[in-house]
Amino acid sequence: MSNETKTTELAAEHTPRMQLFKLAPEAYKAAVALDKASQKGLDPSIAELVKIRASQINHCAFCLDMHTKDALAAGESVERIVQLSAWEESKHFYTEKELAAIELTEAVTVLTDGFVPDEVYEKAAKHFEEAELAQLITAIAMINVWNRIAVTTRLVPGHYTPGAHKQ
Numbered sequence: 500m501s502n503e504t505k506t507t508e509l510a511a512e513h514t515p516r517m518q519l520f521k522l523a524p525e526a527y528k529a530a531v532a533l534d535k536a537s538q539k540g541l542d543p544s545i546a547e548l549v550k551i552r553a554s555q556i557n558h559c560a561f562c563l564d565m566h567t568k569d570a571l572a573a574g575e576s577v578e579r580i581v582q583l584s585a586w587e588e589s590k591h592f593y594t595e596k597e598l599a600a601i602e603l604t605e606a607v608t609v610l611t612d613g614f615v616p617d618e619v620y621e622k623a624a625k626h627f628e629e630a631e632l633a634q635l636i637t638a639i640a641m642i643n644v645w646n647r648i649a650v651t652t653r654l655v656p657g658h659y660t661p662g663a664h665k666q
Contacts, residue, residue, distance in 0.1 A: 516653045530644060537637035540630065545600050547575060548583060548593075549635070550642045552601050553608045555584050557646035564656035565664065566642075572661035596626040600635060607639045 520527040538546055547570035554562035567580055582589040586601050593601065603623040606615040624632055648654075 512655050519652045534641045537641045541634045549604045552583055552604045553642040556608045559646040559649050560656040561649040561654035562646050565659045568661040599623045599626040604639050
């Protein structure tokens with residue numbers, strides 16, 4: 500390989516389809532309030548892992564950008580974030596409680612069989628107190644709401660500053 504510096508031009512950013520938050524401000528405010536409420540009593544590290552994993556599954560680049568930056572800023576390791584997409588092969592990076600949350604996130608996010616398997620729910624219930632489990636389920640539902648909004652309206656990743664949307 501030569502010592503020449505390679506010049507690589509990046510692809511152009513796509514254009515968002517709409518600014519839903521300006522067009523439906525009451526819905527946005529309600530979603531923000533529910534999202535904030537869903538985080539109460541939930542371990543912040545688990546909350547970010549859940550947001551990242553659901554966003555990976557849903558191919559939400561905007562939310563991946565936001566939540567990986569927030570997780571890194573909060574002290575999460577690059578290694579754990581990178582391994583999250585292959586968590587079943589890298590379980591040793593996570594606690595049993597985190598694994599239960601990640602598995603529940605997948606089950607709630609995908610719902611391909613039309614239900615969350617009993618064994619997945621029971622594993623989560625074993626690691627989370629009932630009120631905390633309720634918060635986790637709500638947090639998983641909320642990141643799925645945000646993913647669907649961001650993907651549908653084509654929000655542009657790459658411009659988020661860590662902590663900018665913290666309530």
